[in-house]
Amino acid sequence: MTKASDRTDATGGADLDQALDLSQALRALRRRADLSQRELAERAGVPQPTLARIESGRALDPRFRTVERLVRAAGGQMGIGVPSAASATIAPASATITPTPVPHDDMRDQAGRRYPAHLDVWPVHELRDWPGAWWAEWYRLPPERYPLPLPPAAYEVNRRYRDNRRWGAEVRRTTRVSRVTGGDLPDTCWRFVAELPDGELRAHERSPRLEYGEWYPGIPEREMVLDGVLVAGQYRRLGLGRRLVTALVTEMRAAGVDDAAAIAEGFGIELLLACGFEIEARRPAALRIGRPGRQSYG
Structure with missing residues (x-):
């Protein structure tokens, strides 16, 4: 058996380079087709171990027909290219489609193996x-x-x-987050909207003199009230709520507002804590009233 080190000659290791290029091309094609090695091998009628050796670069001289069947089964094409008129040689066969490379090809598991190309x-x-x-x-x-x-x-x-x-x-x-002005918004209201259905945040300024009736030391002059973060269900857990709150805080500080007040429950508390908010014991608790004798759940 010829070792890889024995196949490098005056071409500067061209055989090994071609094997590595073929490995990357097959993995990229397979990812685009969303096929595992087993699925692609079955479609092409090629043994899965053969495909594994080609993709790992261990098969330095695979048969043209084998490669063609694998490339076509993955949705690619094969071709013969002539590099230039000055060259009398015909370039070796190669895949004519250059799909997006596998983004995690540089990662290895604990055994030093590549992760499946078609997965994220x-x-x-x-x-x-x-x-x-x-x-x-x-x-x-x-x-x-x-x-x-x-x-x-x-x-x-x-x-x-x-x-x-x-x-x-x-x-x-x-997704882009932007501030909306005008329309039906009050003068003291800001609205930040993510460019998705039902994803918006509203806030308005609250004067401490209106809330407490007089000035108390230690109470900031200007305070923001976070009225709501609304994100459609299918778009939750994608970080959009955090981006909306971050946009509000950035604009708030640029406007000279020092503090923001918010009332939240459930996962809304976790969201605000992740955005830098802190729970304050001096704030009034949120209370609920219902019909007498009615059992409450949750």
Whole structure:
């Protein structure tokens, strides 16, 4: 068997470079087609171990027909190219389509292997990055009490979840937050809108003299009241609420307003805490009244 080091000659290791280029091209094609190695091998009628060797660069001289079947099964095309009129040689066959490279191809698992090309792989820095941490939403455990150690990276095999994650990434990338003025807004009201249905934030200034009737030392001259953060259900947990609140705080400070007051419940509390708000004991509690004898849930 010829080793890779024996195949480098006057061409400067061209055979090895071509094998590596073919590996990257096949993985990129397979990602675009959303196919696992097993699925692509079945479509092409090629053994899965053969495909694995080509993608890893270990198959330095794969058969042209094998490569063609794999490329076509992944939605690509094959071609023969002539580099220039000054050259009398014909360039080797190559895939004519150059799809987007696999974004996580530089990542390796704990065994030094690449992650599946057709999946979305991301590094795990904290519990929310790890789908396996199903218990993180209910239990606040210190790291030493985690049931399992955090993996270096994670990915989602379920196609529906994967598609939702890619959709969410596109929403985060394309959403713009802007301040809206005029219209039916009062003079003391600001509105920040994310360019998505039902995603908006409203705030207005509240004078402490109106609330308390007179000036108290330590109470800021100008205070913002956060009236609401409204995000449509399908767009939640994408960071849009935090972007809206951050836009408000930035504008508030630029306008010389020192403090912001807010009333929240449930996950709204977590949102505001993540945006830098703090719970103040001196604030009045939120109360509720209902019909006598009616049992309350939640």
